[in-house]
Amino acid sequence: MSYRDAVNYLGAKTRIHELYNQIGGRIVICPDWNGNVMTSTCDGIDGSSFGLVNVKAIDSGKTDWFYNSYGGEDQLIFLPESGTFVIDSLPQPSVLRMRRSVRLNADHGNDAELDIIRTVRLLDRYEIYLIFGNAAAISLDQMDVSFVGFITVNSIVNSAIRSPSWSQPVSLQIRGMFNSGQSTVAIVPFQPVKESESEFSIDTDFFGSSPHGRLRLLPSATSPTAVLLRADGKYRCQVTASRKRVKPILGALDFREGTLTLIAFDLELPYSDESDQTVRAYNHGPSFPGEAEFAQFYEFNLLSLIHELPHGETQTLHQYTLHINADKRTLTYLAQEVLGVEYEQVYEKMMK
Numbered sequence: 431m432s433y434r435d436a437v438n439y440l441g442a443k444t445r446i447h448e449l450y451n452q453i454g455g456r457i458v459i460c461p462d463w464n465g466n467v468m469t470s471t472c473d474g475i476d477g478s479s480f481g482l483v484n485v486k487a488i489d490s491g492k493t494d495w496f497y498n499s500y501g502g503e504d505q506l507i508f509l510p511e512s513g514t515f516v517i518d519s520l521p522q523p524s525v526l527r528m529r530r531s532v533r534l535n536a537d538h539g540n541d542a543e544l545d546i547i548r549t550v551r552l553l554d555r556y557e558i559y560l561i562f563g564n565a566a567a568i569s570l571d572q573m574d575v576s577f578v579g580f581i582t583v584n585s586i587v588n589s590a591i592r593s594p595s596w597s598q599p600v601s602l603q604i605r606g607m608f609n610s611g612q613s614t615v616a617i618v619p620f621q622p623v624k625e626s627e628s629e630f631s632i633d634t635d636f637f638g639s640s641p642h643g644r645l646r647l648l649p650s651a652t653s654p655t656a657v658l659l660r661a662d663g664k665y666r667c668q669v670t671a672s673r674k675r676v677k678p679i680l681g682a683l684d685f686r687e688g689t690l691t692l693i694a695f696d697l698e699l700p701y702s703d704e705s706d707q708t709v710r711a712y713n714h715g716p717s718f719p720g721e722a723e724f725a726q727f728y729e730f731n732l733l734s735l736i737h738e739l740p741h742g743e744t745q746t747l748h749q750y751t752l753h754i755n756a757d758k759r760t761l762t763y764l765a766q767e768v769l770g771v772e773y774e775q776v777y778e779k780m781m782k
Contacts, residue, residue: 433471455578466502472578482607507603553579565767579752610663613686663726668712694750
């Protein structure tokens with residue numbers, strides 16, 4: 431599905447809003463579908479579409495959170511899981527601000543009110559430099575490189591007018607679902623393990639043991655530098671990692687299409703639980719031969735710490751998404767400088 435096809439399809443199903451710039455970057459947002467950023471492109475209206483648009487689920491009207499959602503490359507997950515956002519300000523070509531309210535049952539039969547504010551904005555080159563570093567910013571100036579970047583700022587405010595003394599523990603979750611490719615590898619980079627810390631902590635057994643070659647560690651002299659996940663939509667498997675181990679950036683390389691996807695996010699350190707599992711990379715596909723499936727995709731899933739949210743206070747989570755189409759030489763440079771992995775090593779581990 432091209433970006434044009436995705437926009438035309440979504441526009442026939444629900445209210446949409448597009449953000450765009452003058453260099454071919456475009457994203458489409460569905461305010462009535464929980465304000466999801468559904469998909470994006472870096473090559474204009476006829477470019478490739480990066481985010482999953484789950485046509486079968488949308489057409490059927492039967493969805494669930496885990497396997498069969500509408501899709502979207504930046505979804506804010508907060509119970510109740512879905513809702514309609516109203517546009518909170520006059521839309522601009524590169525910015526959209528939305529708001530909705532949630533009522534939760536509090537003590538003594540009173541309702542507590544939470545306001546959810548979601549701002550989506552295209553990133554400019556200076557912001558890309560600040561978030562992804564100088565290597566990314568320099569690479570984008572090359573003539574044969576195209577890109578699109580955006581930020582979502584997700585805030586929950588405890589307005590609680592009826593129950594001002596009520597403090598609500600909340601956590602924000604952002605889920606990104608992307609179109610799988612035969613030659614796509616998801617990458618979760620890791621911090622070095624210090625001598626004083628316990629052993630390296632990841633979990634790969636949620637769906638049972640994965641077939642050989644679908645999950646690989648990139649070794650180093652002291653500890654793994656990254657975990658690699660085959661993101662081809664052919665087999666269901668995932669990896670989760672402790673927030674003390676991951677870096678505040680995730681990535682995916684599509685070797686066939688020449689695309690690098692980067693996801694940067696807020697990384698709060700846990701208070702004491704070293705095994706706190708907050709970053710998930712997941713490849714969706716059949717769990718056994720012949721199983722029916724709705725869509726082939728891979729995803730990244732990020733979960734913030736749980737905080738008490740007293741009356742009048744706000745919790746905010748930022749996520750930054752950047753897609754880059756470039757030649758092999760540029761992608762090799764970016765993989766090393768931004769993700770800390772060697773392009774050729776990833777290819778050798780996962781594609782051969």
